[in-house]
Amino acid sequence: MAEIRLEQLAHSYLQQPSGPADFAIERMTHTWEQGGAYALLGPSGCGKSTLLNIISGLLVPSQGEVLFDGVQVNELPPEERNIAQVFQFPVVYDTMTVFDNLAFPLRNVGTSEERVRERVEEVADILDLTAQLPRKARNLTADEKQKVSMGRGLVRDDVAAILFDEPLTVIDPQLKWKLRRKLKEIHQRFAVTMIYVTHDQLEASTFADKIAVMYQGSIVQFGTPRELFEAPAHTFVGYFIGSPGMNFFTPQLDADGALVGGQPLPLSPGFMNALRDAMSRSDNVTLGIRPEFIEVVSADDGGMPATVSHLQDLGTYRIVTAALGSLTCKVRVDDALDPATSCIHLHFPERWLGLYVDERRVEVAS
C-alpha cells in the first residue's frame, strides 16, 4: 500500500504543445493518501483515464512527477509499480479455469500454493464466484468475466493501489449496486488504496469516501460527497453533482441592494459587501443555490414571487420549475404544495447561497 502523490503533473499527447488547450491534464499537485477509497469523477474527455494511466505507468507524464511513498516512479513500467488495474472490459484468460485466472497474479510473484488457495477462495467468496472456480473462463457470462477481472485485481494483498477504470460498464444494472457494495466491503476489509474512475455520481458517492471531480483536465474539487453537495468549489461541481444541478443566477446591484431576475434578494451586510467586492473585480460573478435548499414561504414572509411553469413528480419528491423574473429556477418541494399553484414565493437561505467569481467559489465570512 502506498501514498500516491502527483507533483506539478501535466500531460499533453502532443510532442510540442503550444498552449493550455493542448494539455489533457493541466498542471496539478494532488495526493491520494494510503488506504483511501477514492473516486475520480467527471464527464467524458475530462482526462480521467489519462490520469489513471499515468498513475499505473501505462503513460509517462510530459511534465512533473509521480511519487509512490515519496519515491519518483515516472519511468517505471506498470509491473514494477505494484499496481493492480481493472479495466472497463474484462481481461481474462479464456482457456484457464476461474481458479487459475484468479491465482495468476499471485503465482506470478511466487506465492506459495497454500496461500494462493486461501486468497483465491476468499476473493471468490466475496465476489460470489465459488461455484464457478472449476469452470473455464470462456464459458462465463460477461458479468461473471468482469467479476473474475475484478477478482484478479483484488487477489494480491501487497499491491500499492488498485485502480478501477469504469469497471461496471458491462455489468447488468441489478448487479452493479451489489458489486459496488462488495468493493466497499473489500476496501474496509483490506484497507488498500483504491481509485475508482467513473462518470456516474451515484457510483462515485456509494463507493468513495472522497471524490475528485475532474473538469477539462483539472481536479476542480476534492471532497466528501457531502462537501461536493453542500459547498461546490466550482460551478461545474454545482452543475454536475445533484439531480437537477445547482441553480445559478447572475446578480445585479441597485441602490438598495442585490437583484436576481429583477427581484430584490435580501442579503446580510457581510454577504452584500462580498458581492459588491466580487462584482468590482470581475464581470463573471454568479450566485448558486441547490433546488433542495430553496424554501417555499408565504408572501408575507418576504419571499420572492415566482411563476410555476412545470411540476415534475419524482415519486418521493417533486421538482418545480419556476420563472423568477427573467430567470428560471428549480426548487425541490414536498407533497404539501398544491399542484394547481401557479405562484410561489421563494426564500434563499444565505447559509446555502454560494458566491462564484470566475466559476470558483468565494468564501463569505458570516
Ligand code: ATP
Ligand atoms: P472517457 O470517460 O470518455 O474515457 P476521460 O475522462 O477518461 O474520457 P481521457 O480519455 O483521459 O478522458 O481523454 C482526455 C483528453 O485526451 C481528450 O481530449 C481525449 O481526446 C485526449 N486523448 C485521450 N487519449 C489520447 C491519445 N492516445 N492520443 C491523443 N489524445 C488523446
